Amino acid sequence: MTDRRKMLLAVMASGAGSHIAAWRHPETDAGAGVSAANHCAMAQLAERGLFHMYFVADTPAARTSKLDMYSRMPIFMNQLEPLTLLSALAMTTKHIGLGGTVSASFYEPYNLARQFASLDQISGGRSAWNIVTSANDFAAQNFGLDKLPPHGDRYKRAAEFTDIVLKLWDSWEDDAFIRDKASGYSFDVTKQHAVHHEGPYFRIHGALNVQRSPQGRPVIIQAGASDAGMDFAASVAELIFGANETPAESRAFYDQLKSRLPKFGRSAEDVRLLAGMPVIIGESEQEAEDKYQTLQELIHPDVGRARLSMDLEADLSGLPLDEPVPEELIPASANFHKKFYDNIVNMIRVEKLTLRQMYLRYERGRRTIRGNPIQIADALQEWQAAGACDGFMMMFPLMADGLGLFVEKVVPELQRRGLMRTEQDGVTLRDALGFARPPHPASLAARGHAAE
Incomplete structure (x- = not known):
């Protein structure tokens, strides 16, 4: 059983690094973002360090204007599509969770549900979907729109989209595929639950053609900070990504999020918050500061x-x-x-x-922590002790350097302090995060009838 006192750790896949100038640094590979070999090496390194998840952010667009400026800041301009990449990583890792961003504003529920259900089968129950509504008009223009719909409308669409995906993931009961060669029945016809949905945004009549996921359904991730975003996260998300500069701000955000859970029939046990945590590690505090200033320049x-x-x-x-x-x-x-x-x-x-x-x-709502391994461990412990989060989405301004030093130097220190696990927990990502496997709705209904 996962100990909730132990911090959860995810790592943001960032090619050369999460810093906007990392690709220019003389010690980085500027093409690391499109290198499957690089991603495999980073995911395997994170797995050795007992990280819970390797996470791939995304937007379905390249910038098509102001290209001279974007050529200096090539964010999302040249990277691998998340589900394709995560499927490759599933074959080269054994334990680490595999999370990816897919926009609810531009995809169809059926395609997304099928892709993540397939990734969960391929990985043995290690997939997670980060729901976003997208935040740039470049993406909108790839899908027939001139610009993004209003913020509130995007969340309404995302809510309906997610509801359909969850139902599609329950198209089949856990034991539906009996594969009875003697009788000639591959599946029990009474255990299919087709989705019949007609709403403002979608019309769906059908079922997935893949069995129920090893972990019941992929883990749901969300990072909304607006009122609409926080309500949406409170309604469906299990992992929440936070972007706050201080433990006090993160604690206030987390408390506000948890206060919204009851109106959706949920409790604090149903969610975990990962605080975004960019860190630069040096053998000394001065070395870490020098690394940071080099990047800033x-x-x-x-x-x-x-x-x-x-x-x-x-x-x-x-x-x-x-x-x-x-x-x-x-x-x-x-x-x-x-x-x-x-x-x-x-x-x-x-x-x-x-x-x-x-x-x-400016660091988009975060503050890069710079220090030696002990100082980094101290900072993480401070956040955890303050009740600011359940763990961290680690971001390394210099990816290979930062992740390597974290695994080599910081992880053992966290383990020595009893703050981090020392072995893998369970089989699926849900096991590792301390979430129960969600029962199929038909099983819950059957229990209710039996109780009556």
Whole structure:
């Protein structure tokens, strides 16, 4: 049984590294994001370090305008499609969970349900779906739209989409495929449960042509920080990704999320929060700081302006670097990432930072921890002890360097302190995360009838 006092660890797959200038660093492979061999090596390294999950973020689009600027910041411009990659990793790993992002705004429920059900079979019950509603118009334009629908509409569609996917994953009871050669029946016809759904966004009549997942259904991940996003996460998500700078902020976010669970018939035992945690590790604190500053110096000013423009949803391209950003440029509200928008607005209105100061500080709601292995372990322990999270989505600005040092130096220290597991837990990702395998609804109904 998983000990909830032990921290959960996932790693964000990030090619050369999670820092926007990592690809420019002389010690990184700039093409690591499209190297299956690199991903296999990183996933196997994380597995040796007893990480619970290897996670692949995604957006279904390349940027098609301002290409000169995006060529300096090639985020999502050249990477492997998550489910294809995770299927390959399933064959080269044995224990680590395999999570990936797929947008509910642009995919069909049946295709997604079938793909993740297949990944769960291939991996022996290690898959997880990160539900996103997407946050850029480049993706919308790939699917016949001029721009993204409004924030609230995207979450309404995602709620219906997810409801259908969950039902499709229960198309068959666990013991439906009897494969009785003597009788000639491959499956028990009474144990198929076709989905008949007609709603505002989808019309579905059918069943998956793959048996129920080894772990009942893939683990559901979500990271919404807006009111609509938090309600959606509270309704269906099991793993929550958080993006907060301090343990106090993370604890407040987690408490707010858990306060929403009862209205959806759920309890705190049904969710786990992973705090986003970028770390740079050195043999000394100064070495770690030097690594960080080297990366910061590689950020081109055009990239700094672009990141702020993207998340503020305003054009800052013509502004001088060493003057404050005029308040009149701030949009009335956010349509993409409210958390990131609020962070930038605070730097403009409250801190009165210059544009250069802003882009050198801005980390999309996070703060990179720099230090030696003991200091990194101390920081993680502080967050865990504060009740700020159940574990961490580790982000390594220099991927190979950071993950290697974490596994070699930090994991043993966490284990010495009794904060981290020392062996694999169970077989499936649900086992490792401490979640019960969800029974099939038909089994619950049968129990109810028996009780009557």
